[in-house]
Amino acid sequence: MSQxxxxxxxxxxxxxYVGPRSAWAIFALxxxxxxxDYADRYVVASMLGFIKADWHIxxxxxxxxxxVVILFITVFSVPASVLIDRWSRRKMVAIMTGxxxxxxxxxxxxxxxxxxxxxxxxxxxxxxxxAPGGTALLAAAFPERQRxxxxxxxxxxxxxxxxIGLFAGGLIARRWGWQHxxxxxxxxxxxxxxxAWFMPDYKTVPPPPGKGVxxxxxxxxxxxxxxxxxxxxxxxxxxxVSVTTALASxxxxxxxxxxxxxxxxxxxxxxGVFALVLVGAPLGGWLSDVWHRRNVxxxxxxxxxxxxAAAIVLFVAFFFPGQLMIQMPLLGLFGVLVTCFIAxxxxxxxxxxxxxxxxxxxxxxxxxxxxAGDIWSPGIVGWFSDQWGLxxxxxxxxxxxxxxxxxxxxxxxxxxxxxxxVEKVExxxx
Numbered sequence: 001m002s003q004x005x006x007x008x009x010x011x012x013x014x015x016x017y018v019g020p021r022s023a024w025a026i027f028a029l030x031x032x033x034x035x036x037d038y039a040d041r042y043v044v045a046s047m048l049g050f051i052k053a054d055w056h057i058x059x060x061x062x063x064x065x066x067x068v069v070i071l072f073i074t075v076f077s078v079p080a081s082v083l084i085d086r087w088s089r090r091k092m093v094a095i096m097t098g099x100x101x102x103x104x105x106x107x108x109x110x111x112x113x114x115x116x117x118x119x120x121x122x123x124x125x126x127x128x129x130x131a132p133g134g135t136a137l138l139a140a141a142f143p144e145r146q147r148x149x150x151x152x153x154x155x156x157x158x159x160x161x162x163x164i165g166l167f168a169g170g171l172i173a174r175r176w177g178w179q180h181x182x183x184x185x186x187x188x189x190x191x192x193x194x195x196a197w198f199m200p201d202y203k204t205v206p207p208p209p210g211k212g213v214x215x216x217x218x219x220x221x222x223x224x225x226x227x228x229x230x231x232x233x234x235x236x237x238x239x240x241v242s243v244t245t246a247l248a249s250x251x252x253x254x255x256x257x258x259x260x261x262x263x264x265x266x267x268x269x270x271x272g273v274f275a276l277v278l279v280g281a282p283l284g285g286w287l288s289d290v291w292h293r294r295n296v297x298x299x300x301x302x303x304x305x306x307x308x309a310a311a312i313v314l315f316v317a318f319f320f321p322g323q324l325m326i327q328m329p330l331l332g333l334f335g336v337l338v339t340c341f342i343a344x345x346x347x348x349x350x351x352x353x354x355x356x357x358x359x360x361x362x363x364x365x366x367x368x369x370x371x372a373g374d375i376w377s378p379g380i381v382g383w384f385s386d387q388w389g390l391x392x393x394x395x396x397x398x399x400x401x402x403x404x405x406x407x408x409x410x411x412x413x414x415x416x417x418x419x420x421x422v423e424k425v426e427x428x429x430x
Contacts, residue, residue, distance in 0.1 A: 017202040023141040027150065029192070029199055030134045031157045033097050036189040037127055038161025039168070040104040041069055043185050044120070046170035046252045046266065047178040054178075055113050059390070063382030066249045067375055068117055072124025074370035080129030081363030082217070084136060085356055086204060093133045094196035100126025101189030107182035131366055132359040139350040139358055140202050147350060148292065148299060152285020152343030156278050159339065162248055166270050170252065204356075220357060224364045229418040232411035233300070233348050234368035239404035240307055240341050242373030243314070243397045249378035250390060257390050258322040272328070273335045280306075284340030285347075292344075296419065297412040299348060303341030304408035310337035311401025318398075321391045341404070348411070352418045373400070 044051075048062045084092045103122035110116040134154070142150045165185060172181035224230055251273065252266035260269060284306065291298025317330035346362070353361045377400075384393035 017140050017200075022200055026137060026141050026199055027154065029196060030093070030138065031154055033093065033130065033189070033192050033196060034134065034154065034157035035161040035164065036097065036185075036192055037100065037130055038158050039165035039185050040100055040123060040189060041066075041127065042162045042165035042248055043104075043169040043181055044107075045249050046166045046270070047173045047181060048249075048253055049256065050173050050178045051113075051116075057113050059382035059385045060379055061113060061382075063249060063378035063380075065117065065120055066245065066378040068121045069124040069127070070245065070370045070375045072121045073128045074124075074367050074375060076125050076128035077132065077363040077366045078217075078360075081132040081359040084129060084133045084359040088201060088204070089133045089137050089359070090196060090199050090201040092129050093137075093199075094193050096126045096129045096133075097189050097196055098126075098193035100130075101186045101193065102126075104182055104186035104189070108179045108186075110179075128366075129363075132362040135346060135350065135362040136355075136359040137201070139347075140355060144351070145289070145293075148289045148343045148347040149282070149285040151346040152282040152288075155281040155285075155339065155342045155346070158281065158342070159275065159278055159335075163275050166248075166252060170266070220360055221364070223357065224353070224361055227352055227418045228414040229300075229348065229352050229411050230361065230364070232407045232414070233345050234365045235372060236303065236307065236341070236404045236407035236411060237345050237365055238369040238371075238373035239400040239407065240303075240310075240338065240373075241369045242377040243310075243400050243404075244338055245374035246377035246381045246397060247394070250381055250385075250394065254321075254390050254394060260322055260324055260327075269328070273331045275335070280336040280339040281342055283336070285343030287340070288344035288347075297415045299344045299351075300408050300412035300415055303344050304405045304412065306337050306340035307401050307404040307408060310334055310340075311398040311405070313337060314401065315395075315398040318391075318395050338401075341408070345408070348415065352415070352422055354423045 044065050048065070051057065051065075052059075052062055080092065080096065100123045103119055103126055106122070107116055107119040110119055135151070138150055138154060139147060168185055169178070169181045172178070172184060248270070251270040255266035255269045260266070284302065288299050288302040291302050295301070313330055313334045317327050317334060320326040320330070346365075349361045349365050350358050381390075381393050381396070384396065387393075
């Protein structure tokens, strides 16, 4: 009698492709790279006042300094994810980290708005492959039962990077000029890119026999969007990310315009809000894993509940502009709640697809979240700010959180059925 093929085992592997010590070393490196990613992306947000004063741009134009990064992440996520799944995760992470770091450095040498906009677009090109590559590596390095928790701890790096970018940008801009901030935050990523080239990776899982790149892409896209769990999870992700991206882009300026901070000093209050997100990401991963063990669909019920709660808290907070003692605790609670969804939602993008599609699955999530959400959210808040004032414009944000709740509830209805279809593959280290 022939022995069963481990690659088609009906049960998921108990461990990842490396031992626990190596898995946590990979985690630590990817954590630091993600900090660099978000610091480089968000450093501009705390300097918008200085850039506007130098170049006399509108709020809508200022919003696009963030939006253009997200636009180019969206455009290049698919080709990057194909290379990740079919070539090498570690090499792509290293190359793209170096690329976005050099693009951030280039921002320091721009002399007008359009040059800065172009340089920021190249940051988006570099960042397009990191989230899919990092997610695929972590999903493979750790066992499935820990997946949401690991994603939760990894996503602590997002608010940490945002906070560093916001704090450093405002501080450096006040002391030495905003161009210097771009140069300084670019340096760590260059070092991390070299280290990433040498981290452990797993052997690429070959795709099913195909008929060329175009047809293979069409087949894989049909697979991803044929899973209702993924479609609704992507949309829930999009609604929440549109809220956090718009808020991160404008919160520093909001504090300055409502009288809570002097020009260039709003970043320290915004950093305080996003620092509390450090609690939300790992807490969301841990609690959703607990719910997942008791009810498989709990991995999606949890982000539905926290998305609704975050929307309610944010709605109340914006009725107290300039009132530090009332608004900051509410925004802090929002900061905890708003990223509770990230870890379980990211885990779901890996749960319901075979390993050879994991980077592609997360890339599709990135594309949907940007096209349906945060490409336009900073710009649209800027446009409404030009019409009504920023204190009124930000009040549209909680509505997107309500939509997120609804999408996650719809995803939960399909999760168990889609999970049962997944082929289990044992991964082997290179």
